[in-house]
Amino acid sequence: MTAAPVNRLSLAVVVIGSFGLLGIAIAAAQTSPQGDPNRGAVVAAQGVPKAGVPACAQCHAYTGSSDGSGAFPRLAGQSAYYLGKELADYAGGVRSNAIMTPIAKGLGATERADVAAYYAEVKGPFLPLADVSSALFKRGEQLAKVGDESKGLQSCDNCHGPGGAGQPPAIPYLAGQYGPYIAMQLRMWQRGYRRNSDDAMAYIAKRLSDGDIDAVAAYFQQVRRADQLAQDSRK
Template identity: 45%
Template sequence: MEKIAGILVALGLAACSGIAFAEVEGDAESGAVTAGVCSACHQADGSGKNVPGGESWPRLAGLGAAYIAKQLHDYQSGARSNASMMPFANMLNDQQIADVAAYYASLPATQGDGGEDSDEAVLKRGQQLAERGDWSEYIVSCKSCHGPGNRGAGDVFPGIAGQHAGYIEAQLQAWKAGIRKNDTQDLMGSIARRISDDDIQAVAAWLAGQSPEAN
């Protein structure tokens, strides 16, 4: 089993490393002005908002600039779909996208919400999935791609530690249902389809309670 696990992780990381991103050069000061249109949902400090039972808005503060820029370009192209985000993304030109991405990347990461009421068993299961995965279900750990502490790895994998539980859960469900598919080689989709709804809630709750920054 350990040999199989090692092979799967290696394949997963190899697939991840093949995802190409264009270089993003932006000006954070200019981005602060443009980001005014984003603050109604993502808040002035980029902390986003967890909305139980509703649409949660992700924390953008502290995420990688290249990752943010790619998501905005994906909304423009239709590779990623969201009725609220697409009109705002289409308002921005390439330079404004680069500037907004640089601005949010320059902000200190804030703590996520949404896992406070989860019981110990749920959080323990969430921690297992995030840190070790579940090889009985061929589920790779989150940190295999999202890096140590799940705080992000390079330009491709965003930090998910300290992200809002509602947002993490919604994105995993979207990948599971095939609604979101802007990841190369269906990496996230293939993982999400193996995770039960209860496990999605568990890993989202645990990740929301983790520090987004190294102690």
């Protein structure tokens, strides 16, 4: 009979920590260098050859839609602050990836801010989606909108905004992000391979089953923010 109160307490700590992170990020965003999307477009299209940095478009597409495989995340319309922070984390070794780490290290701080500003502005198309079973979608929807108190899980929407729309500048949108990419990142947090956020994501990921991860990833791949509907191929 004591499990539920413990879960509620843990849940409260995670919620408070998440909103504390948001406040810190807002303050940081106000002092971060503002990127130039026009210069960023050049980096996205051409890379920085003298630094050995390939074009971002090779993996993420010039439109920020990536290739649909889920190996590379959708960048279009993501917060410039968030994109810049992730690049800085790769460059600083806080987040590790065999492809992204050397690329981020090859970019200067201004170039990182520029390319982040570019992808924050573009409205790339959404690629066709694979079918998702009704049961998988409903479980993902439950976790996204309500959470699961029996596991000490708040809803994803509490931090990532209604419908996974994001809470700029710090918290990324999930709506329309590729399901395989979301699932991969959750498993990396779950197993301790990704550590470049507060403890909230590790706490959540470790309480999700493999089925839960697949469900919430499939759900967010299917939903759209209001401003994304014009780019959706399912019109």
